[in-house]
Amino acid sequence: MNIELRKLTIEDYNDLRESMQQAYLDSGNGVWSKAKIQNLLNIFPEGQLCISVDDKVVACSLSIIVDYDIFGDNHTYEKITGKYSFSTHTPQGNVLYGIEVFVHPDYRGLRLARRLYEARKELCELLNLESIIAGGRIPGYHEHADKLSPRQYIDKVRAKEIYDPTLSFQISNDFHVRKILKNYLPGDLESKEYATLIEWNNIYYHDNVSPRSAQTIRLGLVQWQMRLFPDMDAFFEQVEFFVDAVSGYKSDFIMFPEFFNTPLLQPYNHLPEKEAMKKLADKTEEIVQKLQEYAVSYNVNIIAGSMPVKENGKLYNATYLCHRNGLTEDYRKIHITPNEQKYYGMSGGDKIGVFDTDCGKIGILICYDVEFPELSRIYADQGMQILFVPFLTDTQNGYTRVRHCAQARAIENECYVAIAGCVGNLPKVNNMDIQFAQSAVFTPSDFAFPTNAIKAETTPNTEMMLVVDVDLHLLDELHHFGTVKILKDRRKDLYEVKLLK
Numbered sequence: 001m002n003i004e005l006r007k008l009t010i011e012d013y014n015d016l017r018e019s020m021q022q023a024y025l026d027s028g029n030g031v032w033s034k035a036k037i038q039n040l041l042n043i044f045p046e047g048q049l050c051i052s053v054d055d056k057v058v059a060c061s062l063s064i065i066v067d068y069d070i071f072g073d074n075h076t077y078e079k080i081t082g083k084y085s086f087s088t089h090t091p092q093g094n095v096l097y098g099i100e101v102f103v104h105p106d107y108r109g110l111r112l113a114r115r116l117y118e119a120r121k122e123l124c125e126l127l128n129l130e131s132i133i134a135g136g137r138i139p140g141y142h143e144h145a146d147k148l149s150p151r152q153y154i155d156k157v158r159a160k161e162i163y164d165p166t167l168s169f170q171i172s173n174d175f176h177v178r179k180i181l182k183n184y185l186p187g188d189l190e191s192k193e194y195a196t197l198i199e200w201n202n203i204y205y206h207d208n209v210s211p212r213s214a215q216t217i218r219l220g221l222v223q224w225q226m227r228l229f230p231d232m233d234a235f236f237e238q239v240e241f242f243v244d245a246v247s248g249y250k251s252d253f254i255m256f257p258e259f260f261n262t263p264l265l266q267p268y269n270h271l272p273e274k275e276a277m278k279k280l281a282d283k284t285e286e287i288v289q290k291l292q293e294y295a296v297s298y299n300v301n302i303i304a305g306s307m308p309v310k311e312n313g314k315l316y317n318a319t320y321l322c323h324r325n326g327l328t329e330d331y332r333k334i335h336i337t338p339n340e341q342k343y344y345g346m347s348g349g350d351k352i353g354v355f356d357t358d359c360g361k362i363g364i365l366i367c368y369d370v371e372f373p374e375l376s377r378i379y380a381d382q383g384m385q386i387l388f389v390p391f392l393t394d395t396q397n398g399y400t401r402v403r404h405c406a407q408a409r410a411i412e413n414e415c416y417v418a419i420a421g422c423v424g425n426l427p428k429v430n431n432m433d434i435q436f437a438q439s440a441v442f443t444p445s446d447f448a449f450p451t452n453a454i455k456a457e458t459t460p461n462t463e464m465m466l467v468v469d470v471d472l473h474l475l476d477e478l479h480h481f482g483t484v485k486i487l488k489d490r491r492k493d494l495y496e497v498k499l500l501k
Contacts, residue, residue, distance in 0.1 A: 001053060001054060001296065001326035002053070002054055002055070002325060002326045002327060003051060003052070003053055003110070003112075003296055003324070003325045003326040004051065004052045004325055005049065005050075005051050005115055005116075005119055005325075006049070006050060006051075006052070007045060007046065007048060007049060007050070008037070008041065008045075008048040008049060008050040008057070008060060008062075009041070010034070010037065010038055010041060012050055012052075012057045013034050013037055015052075015056050015057035015058070016032075016037065016050065016057050016060055017031055017032075017034075018104075019057060019058050019059070019060070019102065019103075019104040020032065020060070020102055022104050022105055022106070023102040023103060023104055023105060024102065025105075032062075032100070036084065036086075039085070039086055040062055040064070040086055043064075043086060043089050044063070044064055044065065044086075044089055044091075046123060046127075047062070047063035047064060047065070047096070047123065048060075048061075048062055048063070049061045049063075049116060049119050049120070049123075051112045051115060051116065053107060053110075053326075058103065058104040058106070058107045058112070059102065059103040059104065059107065059112040059113065059115075059116060060100065060101070060102060060116075061098065061100065061101045061116040061117075061119070061120060062098075062099050062100035062101075063096050063097060063098050063099060063120060063123075064081070064086055064088065064089040064096075064097050064099060065089055065090060065091060065093040065095065065096055065097070065127070065129065066080065066088050066089065066090065066093045066095055066097045067090055067092065067093040067094060067095075068093070068094055068095040068097075068130075068133065069094070070088075071088075073178065073179045073181075073197055074181075076181075076183065076184055076185075077099075077135055077184055077185050077195075080097060080099075080135075081099055093129070094129060094130045095129060095130060095131055095132070095133050096120065096123065096124045096127070096129050096131070096132045096133075097132075097133055097134060098120065098132060098133070098134030099134070101113060101116055101117075109297065110296055110297050111296075111297050111298065111299060113169065114169075114173060114299060115299050117173045118173075118250065118299070120132055121200060121202075124200075124202050125202055125204050128202075128204075128205060128206060129202060129205065130201070130202060130205050131199050131200060131201045131202055131205075132175075132199065132200040132202075133178070133197065133198070133199050134197075134198055135181060135184045135185065135195040135196070135197055135198075136166055136167060136170055136175075136195060136196040136197075136198045137166050137185070137188055137190070137191045137195060138150070138153065138154070138157075138164055138166060138167050138190075138191045138194060138195065138196060139164065139165055139166055139190040139191055140153075140157075140162065140163070140164040140165060140166075140167075140190075141153050141164070141190070141191050141192055141194060142189065142190050142191070142192055144162065145192050150180050150192075150194045151180060154167065154177055154180070154196060157171070158171060158177075167196060170196075170198050173200075174200055175198040175199060175200045176198065176199055176200075177196045177197070177198055178196075178197045178198065178199045179196075179197040180194060180195075180196060180197070181194065181195040181196070181197050182194060215360075215471060215472035215473040216469050216470070216471050216472075217252050217253070217359045217360070217386065217469070217470050217471075217472060218249065218250060218251045218252050218253075218467065218468070218469050219251065219252070219253050219255070219386070219416075219418050219441060219466075219467070219468045219469075219470060220242075220246030220249065220251035220253060220254040220255070220300070220465060220466070220467050221254075221255050221418055221419075221420040221439045221440075221441070221458070221465060221466040221467075221468070222242045222246075222254065222255065222256050222257065222260075222420055222439075222465050223257070223420060223421065223422075223423055223437060223438075223439045223458045223462065223463055223464050223465065223466065224242075224256060224257050224260045224305075224420075224421075224422045224423070224463065225422075225423055225424045225463035226262070226263055226422050226423070226424040226425065226426040226432070226435055227263060227424065227426075228263050228266050228426070228428060229263055229264065232264070232283070232286070235261065235263070235264060236290055239256070239290075239291070239294070240294060242254065242256075242465060243294045243298050243300065243302065244298060245465060246300060246465060246467065247298035247299060247300045249467045251300055251467060252300065252301060252358075252359045253300065253301045253302075253303060253359070253362075253386075253388070253418075254300050254301070254302050254303070255302075255303040255305070255388050255390055255418060255420045256302075256303065256304060256305035256390060256420065257305050257306075257390045257391060257392055257420045257421045257422045257437070257439075258305055258306040258317070258319075258366055258367050258390040258391050258392040258421070258422070259305065259306055259307070259308075259317075259392045259422070259432075260305040260306075260390075260392075260422055261280065261283070261287060261305070261307055262280065262426070262429060262432050263426060263429065264280055264283060265277070265279075265280050265429045265430075265432065266428050266429050267279075268280070269428060269429060269430055273343040273344055273430055273431055274315070274343065274344050274345050276430070277308050277315060277343075277344045278308070278310060278315065280307070280308050281307070281308040281309055281310045281315065282310075283307075284307045284308065284309055284318075287304070287307060288304060288307075288320050288322070288328065291304050291320065291322050292322045292326070292328050294322075295322035295323060295324045295326075296324060296325075296326055298324075299324050300324055301321065301322065301323055301324050301357055301358070301359070302320075302321075302322040303319060303320075303321055303322075303364060303388050303390065304319055304320040304321075304322060305319060305390045305420075306318060306319040306333065306366050306367075306390055307319075307320075308344070308346075309330075309332070314347040315344060315345055315346050315347060316332045316333070316346065316347055316348075316349055317332065317333040317336070317340065317346055317366060318330050318331065318332045318333070318349070319331050319332075319333075319364055319366055319390060321355050321357075321362075321364065323357065323358070324358070325358070329355055331349070331351065331355075331364045331366070332348070332349025332350075332351065333346075333348065333349060333366040333367070333368070333369060334348050334349050334350070334352065334365075334369050334372075334375065335348060335368045335369050335371075335372055336348045336368070337367075337368050339431070343431050350501070352375060352378060352379075352499060353379075353382065354379050354382040354383060354384045359386075360385045360386065360472055361382065361383045361384050361385055362384060362385065362386045362387070362388060363375075363376065363379035363382075363384040363386075363387045363388070363415075364387075364388045364389075364390075365387065365388075365389050366389070366390055366391070367389065367390065367391035367392060367393070367402060369389075370387075370389045370391075370402060370405045370406050370409060370417075370419075371401055371402070371405045373405075373408070373409065373412065374497050376409045376412075376413050376415075377412070377413060377497045378497060378498070378499050379413070380413035380414070380415060380487060381497075384413070384415055385415055385416065385472050385475055386415060386416045386417075386418065386470065387406075387409060387410070387413070387415055387416070387417045387418070388417075388418050389402070389406055389417060389418065389419040389420075390419075390420055390421075391419055391420070391421045391437070392421060392422050392435065392437075393421060393435065393436055393437065394433075394434050394435055394436065395434075395436055396436050398436070399421070399436045399437060399438065402419060402421075403419065403438070403440070406419050406440075406442055407442045407453060407454075409442075410442040410443055410444055410453065411444050411445050411453065411486070412486055413486075413487070414444050414475055414478055414479055414482075414486060414487055415444070415475065416441060416442065416443055416455070416470045416475075417441070417442045418439075418440075418441045418442075418468075419439055419440055419441075419442075420437075420439040420466075421435070421436075421437025421438075421439055422435045422437055423435050423436070423437045423460075423461045423462065423463060424461070424463070436460070436461060437458075437460070437461065438457055438458055438459070438460040438461070439457065439458045439466055440454060440455075440456065440457035440458065440466070441454075441455040441456050441457070441466070441468045441470065442454060442455065443455050443470075444475070444478055444482075446478055446482050446483050446484075447483065448474045448477060448478060449474065449478075455468055455470065456468045
């Protein structure tokens with residue numbers, strides 16, 4: 001499955017029409033004509049967004065910019081759209097007005113509408129508009145109209161006593177009801193021709209320009225408590241809890257630690273460590289598939305800690321980058337520790353390279369790998385901006401090696417480095433009995449960054465998550481105008497670090 005959020009084009013019209021017909025099959029709403037879609041694309045192409053799944057458009061949002069003071073709160077859908085001509089659109093307006101959002105019913109479990117709402121918010125911030133306003137249907141109201149007034153119905157939806165498929169979703173996405181409208185959309189029998197005038201306020205709005213950097217990326221790190229699970233469902237429930245929580249903070253990435261799934265070794269504790277690890281490797285495909293589903297449905301890129309993988313008779317320590325667009329890529333630990341070789345017979349991977357994501361270029365190194373500076377230097381030369389390091393250390397000595405090497409990598413490669421580890425005890429799993437960790441995000445060391453080059457860190461040895469914003473724009477400034485310019489000042493006439501294969 002490949003999910004892509006992008007601008008709508010007129011070539012998408014046939015898919016758009018089919019999806020819209022299916023979305024409004026029971027409501028009686030009409031379908032936008034090709035001429036009207038073309039008109040919207042001509043006057044405001046940035047505001048017309050769609051989501052394609054495997055190159056088929058299955059969700060869409062349409063918007064215009066209006067001078068809201070001209071219309072005020074007592075308007076109709078017909079009036080705000082200029083009798084569906086969109087002549088009311090003006091680039092000098094102050095409000096992004098939503099005129100349509102729909103998702104093909106076969107794809108509603110993927111939370112695509114949420115992505116469209118988030119994209120609208122980003123557009124509102126980018127254009128420095130005061131707010132997003134729209135008229136929202138309340139399709140569940142007809143089931144309660146004989147007992148509740150529109151206001152009473154909305155209050156109960158807000159209190160989560162009643163679920164409305166449209167209003168409940170809008171409230172959960174930070175919209176509030178500004179007013180109740182009557183005759184907003186004539187013919188909407190499910191809503192009894194009522195509508196909610198909903199609003200989302202742009203807190204970054206400024207008279208001249210938005211102060212928020214467009215290159216701010218939000219990272220979510222899971223400091224994972226080792227615990228035994230009775231079955232796979234319980235394991236997935238714990239994983240989804242963290243994905244859901246981090247997604248709720250609109251994180252772009254979530255990272256789990258190295259070997260975070262080793263509690264699932266417990267049923268095989270009677271076997272030699274290598275054979276037990278092979279049994280665990282049999283579960284990797286199922287876990288990765290579930291994580292990819294979470295990445296899509298929660299709209300967050302997931303770095304899947306690490307897990308054992310069997311291939312051609314060899315055992316590898318691998319992590320997976322589950323993109324929120326449905327793609328999956330992997331990285332295999334290059335440097336294997338003596339313990340991994342002794343107890344599990346692990347082999348080292350041989351693929352090195354950065355990953356292109358919707359938030360820039362990232363690198364991944366697993367635990368021991370970060371102690372070899374050549375790898376991250378190769379990543380830096382390939383344009384890496386954020387380095388992710390899932391780790392697992394049993395003693396404070398091992399953790400100190402990972403931590404200090406990660407800090408050095410951030411400084412010498414002018415990048416951010418995020419590390420996440422496991423904590424707690426696992427007495428019923430051989431060779432996994434104790435863990436020590438303090439997860440953190442490290443920065444370069446210059447005036448634009450914290451004086452100790454630590455953006456944030458967790459409490460040691462406590463299960464928790466860390467949510468951190470990093471500004472990629474600051475890395476560009478550092479590279480060109482920093483107190484020292486490490487990457488630029490290298491003596492390439494004397495030495496070099498290069499990839500051999």
